[in-house]
Amino acid sequence: MNYKEFSSILDRTPDADQEKVICSLKNTIVSAGAGSGKTQTLASRFAYLITADLKDESGNKIKNPTVERILTLTFTKKAAAEMYQRIYRTLKIFAERSADPAAKKKAQDAIDNFSKARIQTLDSYSANILRQAAPLYGIRPDFAPGADASQTKDLAFDFVMQNRNDPALQWICDPAKIEDCAGLFSDAANNNASLAGSDFAKSLEMQKKA
Known part of the structure; x- marks a missing residue:
């Protein structure tokens, strides 16, 4: 045709x-x-x-x-x-x-x-x-996308609460809106960082053996 x-x-x-x-x-x-x-x-x-x-x-x-x-x-x-x-x-x-x-x-x-x-x-x-290559990167193949986001937000909230009296943190955040401030930190971490360990040498060796 x-x-x-x-x-x-x-x-x-x-x-x-x-x-x-x-x-x-x-x-x-x-x-x-x-x-x-x-x-x-x-x-x-x-x-x-x-x-x-x-x-x-x-x-x-x-x-x-x-x-x-x-x-x-x-x-x-x-x-x-x-x-x-x-x-x-x-x-x-x-x-x-x-x-x-x-x-x-x-x-x-x-x-x-x-x-x-x-x-x-x-x-x-x-x-x-990523699931197919999970063993090469040392992660579980049954990972759930977005799972790190909740963990990051919890960590960010704990950090803000522990340092809420820090002048630098008060300059960045409104003390009355702690949760919003924690959201700023968690968004930055989710978009620009990783919760994974940075043992690059070990990761490299794992990939070489694959």
Whole structure:
């Protein structure tokens, strides 16, 4: 199935810029504003990679990736859920409407294996990578993202209470708002530091042995 056949199946024909995004087989950066159709264009690109006849610059045929081989990342859980639904619906359109038997089968195979689709947030993807490499960094693989935040806030509150009469601390914080002051310290620690030990030599040796 070529692009002309592909685009004719979609509910809305992509414009020239969207076509470039859908068909690109290179690393591509796309800048687009709100309401420009980014989500549907990405869903169409996903379906295109699964179902279309792909060829490199020399005209050589490229094997279509399977659904689990396409990594789709976004920032929020809400956006990931929307992306998941939109991609599934787009694949379903091709499984139902395509007149090309090969493309139809590829779309149906993708639907049948859609539970393997890697459509997730950047945070969850990073956490998955870290869990796989947890032994290399000396951390538990069952860690929970954000667990350090609560511990940091408790430590910050204890620090502020112990030093509440310090002139420097009083200059920074309103004595009547101790909890707000503790929040400032915990935010700084969470965003710019780590609760992990800094035994870099040991960490390096662990990575060398891996």
